[in-house]
Amino acid sequence: xxxxxxxxxxxxxxTKRYQSALAVDRLSFDIEKGSIFGLLGTNGAxxxxxxxxLLGLTFADSxxxxxxxxxxxxxxxxxxxxxxxxxxxxxGMSGGDHLELTKxxxxxxxxxxxxxxxxxxxxxxxxxxxxxxxGQQTALALTLAFSIHPDILVLDEPSxxxxxxxxxxxxxxxxxxxxxxxxxxxxxxxxxQVERAADHVAIMHKGRAVLTGDVExxxxxxxxxxxxxxxxxxxxxxxxxxxHVRRVMRQGRLLRAYVLDSGNxxxxxxxxxxxxxLRVLNQNLExxxxxxxxxxxxxxxATLNLGA
Amino acid sequence: MYYKEFLRMRNAVKWLAISLAVMLVAHAALHLFxxxxxxxxxxxxxxxGIFGTAALVIGGIMATVFGSTLAYENxxxxxxxxxxxxxxxxxxxxxxxxxxxxIMFCVLMSFFAFVLTWLTPGMHEQVTWNLSPSTxxxxxxxxxxxxxxxxxxxxxxARLRGGALVQSLIWPVALVLLALHQIPFTPVWHSLFxxxxxxxxxSYVSLMGGRDVNTRSFAAVALxxxxxxGWAFATIQWRRLEA
Numbered sequence: 001x002x003x004x005x006x007x008x009x010x011x012x013x014x015t016k017r018y019q020s021a022l023a024v025d026r027l028s029f030d031i032e033k034g035s036i037f038g039l040l041g042t043n044g045a046x047x048x049x050x051x052x053x054l055l056g057l058t059f060a061d062s063x064x065x066x067x068x069x070x071x072x073x074x075x076x077x078x079x080x081x082x083x084x085x086x087x088x089x090x091x092g093m094s095g096g097d098h099l100e101l102t103k104x105x106x107x108x109x110x111x112x113x114x115x116x117x118x119x120x121x122x123x124x125x126x127x128x129x130x131x132x133x134x135g136q137q138t139a140l141a142l143t144l145a146f147s148i149h150p151d152i153l154v155l156d157e158p159s160x161x162x163x164x165x166x167x168x169x170x171x172x173x174x175x176x177x178x179x180x181x182x183x184x185x186x187x188x189x190x191x192x193q194v195e196r197a198a199d200h201v202a203i204m205h206k207g208r209a210v211l212t213g214d215v216e217x218x219x220x221x222x223x224x225x226x227x228x229x230x231x232x233x234x235x236x237x238x239x240x241x242x243x244h245v246r247r248v249m250r251q252g253r254l255l256r257a258y259v260l261d262s263g264n265x266x267x268x269x270x271x272x273x274x275x276x277x278l279r280v281l282n283q284n285l286e287x288x289x290x291x292x293x294x295x296x297x298x299x300x301x302a303t304l305n306l307g308a
Numbered sequence: 309m310y311y312k313e314f315l316r317m318r319n320a321v322k323w324l325a326i327s328l329a330v331m332l333v334a335h336a337a338l339h340l341f342x343x344x345x346x347x348x349x350x351x352x353x354x355x356x357g358i359f360g361t362a363a364l365v366i367g368g369i370m371a372t373v374f375g376s377t378l379a380y381e382n383x384x385x386x387x388x389x390x391x392x393x394x395x396x397x398x399x400x401x402x403x404x405x406x407x408x409x410x411i412m413f414c415v416l417m418s419f420f421a422f423v424l425t426w427l428t429p430g431m432h433e434q435v436t437w438n439l440s441p442s443t444x445x446x447x448x449x450x451x452x453x454x455x456x457x458x459x460x461x462x463x464x465x466a467r468l469r470g471g472a473l474v475q476s477l478i479w480p481v482a483l484v485l486l487a488l489h490q491i492p493f494t495p496v497w498h499s500l501f502x503x504x505x506x507x508x509x510x511s512y513v514s515l516m517g518g519r520d521v522n523t524r525s526f527a528a529v530a531l532x533x534x535x536x537x538g539w540a541f542a543t544i545q546w547r548r549l550e551a
Contacts, residue, residue, distance in 0.1 A: 057390055057551035078393040088387035090312060101311045105392045 008183040014063035025207035038198030081145035085156040095125030114147035134161035155186035195285040223263035227275035317410030328421035366418035367454025375461025376471025386551035452531035459538025
């Protein structure tokens, strides 16, 4: 049996430059219908610019973006909901006014759905937006987005400012929407959330997608061998040159090797250096992310002399 | 799509109505308690003059307030404005039409409030309206001023984040330019200020009160061009903006 896969969002060679800075560099990815796609990256990696280019909020220098095979046109926003990272709601208007504005703008607006979301997040819609906390503003933006039953959701840091309970609600809403056929593209600095909700991820670094793939496949693809020593982690002959070793990180007494197979052979090699402890770990998304972006902080951490 | 502008206009109309009501009551109270208020002029009422005052003062103020509509969107709200199922042109045009309608409503409301004030019983005996065949043309000319003023402010502020700079400077700059044109400088300076006043909508308002039909028509056409040109220029800039 073959499963037909429908690409809802297709991005090809997207490039955006701000004066001399290359914000997005030849970015390409496809998102299948009904999937949740997480965009990860450090600050300034180009995630928000990517979202803005996708939605026509800023003009890409080159590249092609398609929604169900079509280029973006205003009428498509009847099916697309966007929650920006920074609050863009009108400070002088109340939550109720924003709901009315949404109702008048989208044919798909569902009042009962909006009310259910308001009950879920629990805030006063009579208050003006400027009187709401950051978390409540995010909750209002999410309420507006989900109230139109969008086919495509683009969420930039959707749980920003929310408490852990409401963060979980957001994840559940995303998973529920995807189960109903919606396609979701979102970014988050909270890798645990991405790991829980996303089925595919792209990791961006300095405007480029350095790693893209299925979350489960990425996690299964590598192991981490973590060893600690009495003194600074030693140089081990043949470790870096081993074809299964993708990367070695040393930080004081700690040595961490990212390997592409089960890790047993490399573990034996490290074991010969008489570590205090030695563990073979499954990778989580944070490990994959840090490995992909090069974990620039490691050198700085090392200068803190953590191993002393 | 127009709901946000509608809310802003509704709020403005509410405050204007309160202000005009206070003015009417204060005027009536003064008339009742201060005998010297009666003018008993018995002359003809300058219908066009009242409308012109309403258009110039109230319309101008409202146009200044609402002229920042696109700049306000550009001050952190484009992500909301541009992800509605409407084109940027449609959005900007609708917003400006709602504002224009609201400004004209404010002008008319003020006009009727001023007329009511004028007609306070006993204030003026034997009131007669001074109407002529050209009254309609003159009224049209005055009605065009707030729209032209609004369009110029929208055009100047469309690319800015918030329109406070334009809103705060446009009246002083326009009035100073107008005043400089009236001062008998040397011909070179006079020509310079005359040239600068070509792009000053206020300079055409004084022409509206002239007796010459051609001059009034010229001023009306100029104000109409300001209105249309300003709206077009604002829309073009709005289409090119990036969030």
